[in-house]
Amino acid sequence: MNTTNQSTIKSIVIGSGFAGISSALRMRALGHDVILLERLDQLGGRARTFKKGKYTHDAGPTVITAPFLFNELFELFNEKLEDHLDFIHLDPYYRFYFSEEDEIFDYRSSIEDTQKEIKRFNEDDAEGYKNLLNESREIYDVGFKKLVHRPFNTIFSMISQIPALLRLKCYRTVWQMVCSHITNPVVRKAFSIHPLLIGGNPFTTTSIYALIHYLERKWGVFFCMGGTGKLVKELEKLMLRNKIVIKKKCDVKKINTQNNKVISIELDSGEIIEGDNCIFAGDPETCYRELLDQRSFFKSLLPEKKYSMGLYVLYFGTKKTYKDIAHHTIWMGGKYKSLLNDIFEKKVLGDDFSLYLHRPTATDKSFAPLGCDSFYVLCPVPNLKGNIDWNISGKELGDKIINALDSTILPNLKSNIEDVFWMTPEDFSSDYRSTYGAGFSIEPKLTQSAWFRHHNRHKNIENLYFAGAGTHPGAGLPGVISSAKVVQELITGKEVGSGE
Numbered sequence: 001m002n003t004t005n006q007s008t009i010k011s012i013v014i015g016s017g018f019a020g021i022s023s024a025l026r027m028r029a030l031g032h033d034v035i036l037l038e039r040l041d042q043l044g045g046r047a048r049t050f051k052k053g054k055y056t057h058d059a060g061p062t063v064i065t066a067p068f069l070f071n072e073l074f075e076l077f078n079e080k081l082e083d084h085l086d087f088i089h090l091d092p093y094y095r096f097y098f099s100e101e102d103e104i105f106d107y108r109s110s111i112e113d114t115q116k117e118i119k120r121f122n123e124d125d126a127e128g129y130k131n132l133l134n135e136s137r138e139i140y141d142v143g144f145k146k147l148v149h150r151p152f153n154t155i156f157s158m159i160s161q162i163p164a165l166l167r168l169k170c171y172r173t174v175w176q177m178v179c180s181h182i183t184n185p186v187v188r189k190a191f192s193i194h195p196l197l198i199g200g201n202p203f204t205t206t207s208i209y210a211l212i213h214y215l216e217r218k219w220g221v222f223f224c225m226g227g228t229g230k231l232v233k234e235l236e237k238l239m240l241r242n243k244i245v246i247k248k249k250c251d252v253k254k255i256n257t258q259n260n261k262v263i264s265i266e267l268d269s270g271e272i273i274e275g276d277n278c279i280f281a282g283d284p285e286t287c288y289r290e291l292l293d294q295r296s297f298f299k300s301l302l303p304e305k306k307y308s309m310g311l312y313v314l315y316f317g318t319k320k321t322y323k324d325i326a327h328h329t330i331w332m333g334g335k336y337k338s339l340l341n342d343i344f345e346k347k348v349l350g351d352d353f354s355l356y357l358h359r360p361t362a363t364d365k366s367f368a369p370l371g372c373d374s375f376y377v378l379c380p381v382p383n384l385k386g387n388i389d390w391n392i393s394g395k396e397l398g399d400k401i402i403n404a405l406d407s408t409i410l411p412n413l414k415s416n417i418e419d420v421f422w423m424t425p426e427d428f429s430s431d432y433r434s435t436y437g438a439g440f441s442i443e444p445k446l447t448q449s450a451w452f453r454h455h456n457r458h459k460n461i462e463n464l465y466f467a468g469a470g471t472h473p474g475a476g477l478p479g480v481i482s483s484a485k486v487v488q489e490l491i492t493g494k495e496v497g498s499g500e
């Protein structure tokens with residue numbers, strides 16, 4: 001093993017979600033020999049692709065924000081993203097459908113159009129929205145520009161940021177921040193859902209994550225033509241062009257250490273791969289518990305981390321097109337706070353739900369045959385800490401969702417739906433090795449953010465790094481891609497820059 005000559009440093013990256021892919025590309029750009037290992041038969045992790053019958057579905061992420069983070073990955077190798085991919089700016093960003101009120105609210109790509117929409121509900125909230133956006137920008141200027149790509153591995157790094165975090169009132173929740181600017185109950189709901197996009201409850205997530213709102217406003221909301229699956233495919237080609245070794249269908253079952261250093265990893269096949277650095281880009285808790293076997297007595301005395309909600313995702317095609325359905329629709333049920341309490345705290349499936357509906361065919365016809373639509377519906381549900389039998393509830397919940405959509409925004413869905421299948425938290429647990437089948441890893445609460453989140457380098461094992469949703473800065477594509485920058489800084493000692 002040689003750690004003196006840069007060109008022969010060997011980096012092993014475990015997990016091929018966007019965190020793993022970004023880490024592999026960054027290590028390769030530093031001149032390392034890189035091997036990327038993935039347990040599934042395709043790359044992308046939560047961003048893999050499904051095909052069923054005539055329909056294609058992106059399994060997970062669909063909303064692309066901060067697109068420059070993807071440009072940067074191509075620029076590492078003097079290439080341009082535009083030569084390979086086409087990002088389309090969407091308008092509206094999302095359409096909200098409030099089922100109780102039978103009201104639509106469009107969150108538009110321009111501030112003025114969004115304010116017009118808000119005024120239909122409450123004249124004064126249009127100004128309040130501007131104030132909310134301003135406050136979100138202030139958080140973004142610190143949270144995104146200065147902190148998102150920097151390590152929080154030492155308590156000192158946390159302490160030095162406390163004055164800034166207090167100035168930004170990080171002790172408030174996203175919901176409290178939204179309510180300080182907006183009065184209408186419907187508009188309040190619309191502008192407080194952002195934590196749910198990264199696995200948090202708006203009623204407990206620190207307002208630091210309200211920076212997502214400004215991030216969307218500043219950079220826009222995009223869809224990648226061909227879907228997120230196409231994005232993963234092009235990144236895979238970029239890796240292959242640059243001689244990154246990719247191995248699929250290999251589960252890393254053990255990380256071997258000696259004198260507080262990783263010396264090798266062991267695959268389920270028994271194969272041993274040696275390396276100088278190891279970047280684990282799956283669920284860190286799984287790594288500590290199952291790959292390192294670090295179940296110490298003292299650790300068991302600490303309060304357990306709180307995991308994000310689970311996700312139930314229903315995929316289907318329709319034999320007709322629903323041309324009035326926007327690309328992204330958020331279908332809100334009647335309950336909000338109590339529904340979130342059922343999901344996050346009580347961990348029970350209630351009789352109500354709220355949904356995110358993805359209709360890629362609104363922008364890209366390649367997802368379904370002519371005259372048809374491809375859809376997925378994401379429904380936040382309790383993670384596996386709840387006592388739900390998904391063998392029974394999976395089908396029942398799917399039927400309820402189809403009924404609700406049929407009687408509201410997708411009339412005659414029941415007679416047009418085909419090629420239905422779904423993922424439950426059980427699948428998140430077995431496929432991605434996600435603790436409690438969490439949809440996003442640990443919750444983005446104040447006490448689980450920055451220094452309190454899983455660190456990007458192991459405390460004692462000096463060449464073991466962590467990237468991905470469970471680490472700083474957190475879930476969502478901008479977060480996990482930025483986590484690879486944090487790892488790069490830890491390895492090289494040089495700040496990478498937020499890219500902003």
Ligand SMILES: Cc1cc2nc3c(=O)[nH]c(=O)nc-3n(C[C@H](O)[C@H](O)[C@H](O)COP(=O)(O)OP(=O)(O)OC[C@H]3O[C@@H](n4cnc5c(N)ncnc54)[C@H](O)[C@@H]3O)c2cc1C
Nearest residue numbers: 015017018019039045046061062063252282468469476477
């Ligand atoms: C349904 C859904 C919709 C979403 N929508 C959006 C969105 O629109 N926009 C957005 O920004 N974010 C969205 N997110 C969040 C975003 O998808 C995730 O935060 C992000 O993709 C996580 O990337 P990651 O690399 O950290 O982890 P993952 O994508 O989970 O990748 C981890 C990989 O590691 C592999 N792995 C784990 N353990 C091992 C092992 N021992 N050996 C080998 N391989 C291993 C897993 O198989 C997996 O492929 C969504 C998430 C979901 C689930």
